[in-house]
Amino acid sequence: MEAGMEAVHGYGVSTVEYLQTHYRGAQSWFLFISFAADLRNTFFVFFPIWFHLRESVGIKLIWTAVIGDWLNLVFKWILFGERPYWWVHETSYYSNSSVPHIEQFPVTCETGPGSPSGHAMGAAGVYYVMVTSILSILLKKKQTSGVTNWCVRGALWAVFWGVQVCVCLSRVFLAAHFPHQVIAGVITGMIVAEAFSRVKWIYSASLKRYLHTTLFLLTFALGFYLLLRALGVDLLWTLEKAKRWCVRAEWVHMDTTPFASLLRNLGTLFGLGLGLHSPLYTESKPGRSAPFRLGCIIASLLLLHLFDSFKPPTHTEALFYLLSFCKSAAVPLATVGIIPYCLSGALSAHSKKLL
Numbered sequence: 001m002e003a004g005m006e007a008v009h010g011y012g013v014s015t016v017e018y019l020q021t022h023y024r025g026a027q028s029w030f031l032f033i034s035f036a037a038d039l040r041n042t043f044f045v046f047f048p049i050w051f052h053l054r055e056s057v058g059i060k061l062i063w064t065a066v067i068g069d070w071l072n073l074v075f076k077w078i079l080f081g082e083r084p085y086w087w088v089h090e091t092s093y094y095s096n097s098s099v100p101h102i103e104q105f106p107v108t109c110e111t112g113p114g115s116p117s118g119h120a121m122g123a124a125g126v127y128y129v130m131v132t133s134i135l136s137i138l139l140k141k142k143q144t145s146g147v148t149n150w151c152v153r154g155a156l157w158a159v160f161w162g163v164q165v166c167v168c169l170s171r172v173f174l175a176a177h178f179p180h181q182v183i184a185g186v187i188t189g190m191i192v193a194e195a196f197s198r199v200k201w202i203y204s205a206s207l208k209r210y211l212h213t214t215l216f217l218l219t220f221a222l223g224f225y226l227l228l229r230a231l232g233v234d235l236l237w238t239l240e241k242a243k244r245w246c247v248r249a250e251w252v253h254m255d256t257t258p259f260a261s262l263l264r265n266l267g268t269l270f271g272l273g274l275g276l277h278s279p280l281y282t283e284s285k286p287g288r289s290a291p292f293r294l295g296c297i298i299a300s301l302l303l304l305h306l307f308d309s310f311k312p313p314t315h316t317e318a319l320f321y322l323l324s325f326c327k328s329a330a331v332p333l334a335t336v337g338i339i340p341y342c343l344s345g346a347l348s349a350h351s352k353k354l355l
Contacts, residue, residue: 006093009082012178016084017100019173026173027105033170034107037123037163039065043268043328044308046126048300048335050133052293056203057133061126062272062332063202066265068125068192070217072118073258075188077224077235081115084175086245102175109246110176110256111239117177117185118261123167124189131160132197210273214266221262254314255324263321267328274329275336284340295343300335307331 023030035041042065051058085108088099112118134156139149168182177185196202205213225235239257246252254260275281288296307330312323 006091008180009084009087009091009178010093012172012180013084013088013100013102015179016102016172016175019169020103020175023173030170030173031105031107033166034119034174034176037119037167037170039069039118039122039126039265040308042122042126043331044304045301046130047332048304049297050130051335052296052300052340054133054137057129059203059272059276060133060196061129062268063199064125064129064193064196065122066269067196067217068121068189069118069261069265070221071188071192072116072121072185073112073221073262074224075116076113076118076258077228079113079115080237081113081181082178083110083114083238083241084172084178085109086241089245090241104247104251105174106248106251108174108176109242109248109251109253111242111252111254112256112258112261113238114177115181115184116188117168117171117182119171120164120167120177120182120185121189121192122185124164124186125193126189127160127163128190128193129196131156132193205273207273207277210270210277214270214273217269218262218266254317254320259321260324263325264328267325268332270325271329272332272336275333278333278337280337280341284337284344288340292340292343292347296340299339299343303334303339304331307334 042061047058047061050061084102085104088094088102094100135153138152164186168179168186171177171182172179201209228235236258242252243249255264307327310327312320312327314320
């Protein structure tokens with residue numbers, strides 16, 4: 001079994017080396033794709049757009065992204081996946097030959113285990129939700145012909161698979177993942193998204209249910225970590241490897257640690273629950289016109305861009321995690337409740353002045 005995985009990893013490193021050698025000119029593209037596939041863009045870009053266009057899709061995006069990334073964390077803790085940028089220096093696979101040289105980049109040195117790929121899993125889940133939602137909206141009109149339906153489906157699924165291929169190649173090119181890890185990420189991401197396409201209670205979940213779900217996800221992850229820690233298994237074993245083998249210390253970021261992603265996701269889910277059940281949301285919901293929704297989208301994107309520019313200080317881990325949770329909770333709360341309420345109030349005040 002171990003020899004088989006060594007061979008798989010060896011093939012993966014050869015793939016990384018091949019991509020870096022023959023597609024060096026695409027480096028900027030791969031870096032951009034890796035940035036675009038980060039779940040942060042789901043929360044800061046896709047969610048505000050979809051929520052104000054079609055609330056149900058926005059809600060499903062958050063649940064799919066959060067639960068998918070939480071499952072990704074659990075899978076990573078179970079599978080103990082290596083990453084190419086440190087495995088190539090520690091393995092005995094190349095004992096009789098020269099060790100391949102693979103380059104590192106500012107986004108290479110992620111600190112968690114490598115399997116399955118979080119970027120691939122997140123992108124697959126999020127884009128699956130968006131593609132199936134667009135298809136549902138466009139094709140529900142019965143007067144569309146079969147040829148038109150086929151063309152629309154073909155075009156959207158071509159875009160979906162094009163994005164997945166680009167994300168997978170990007171993560172392998174950057175030496176952050178092996179090929180089998182990104183493939184596993186795509187498959188599991190689609191499974192999570194398909195599962196949430198069948199779950200209906202998320203659209204009417206109470207604040208109590210949001211709170212209970214957030215607490216369950218937190219306690220399960222912490223309990224799993226502490227249990228294995230008590231059994232002598234350190235689930236943060238990858239931190240030392242990242243610090244040891246990353247060519248530049250500043251490329252090892254605390255926001256890539258497992259607990260950072262956990263608290264970001266839990267903060268986002270909790271903030272969505274608060275937003276959907278706040279008086280601000282219920283007061284501004286009635287009679288939303290198309291211009292009003294467009295104004296909410298623009299205002300949300302601008303405000304969330306400012307939110308994203310705030311980086312919690314990293315000198316104290318507890319403070320960093322706390323502020324990360326609060327920042328993540330503020331994103332859906334502002335999108336769902338604060339911005340529509342403020343915009344509605346401003347429009348009402350303007351109307352009264354005109355009268």
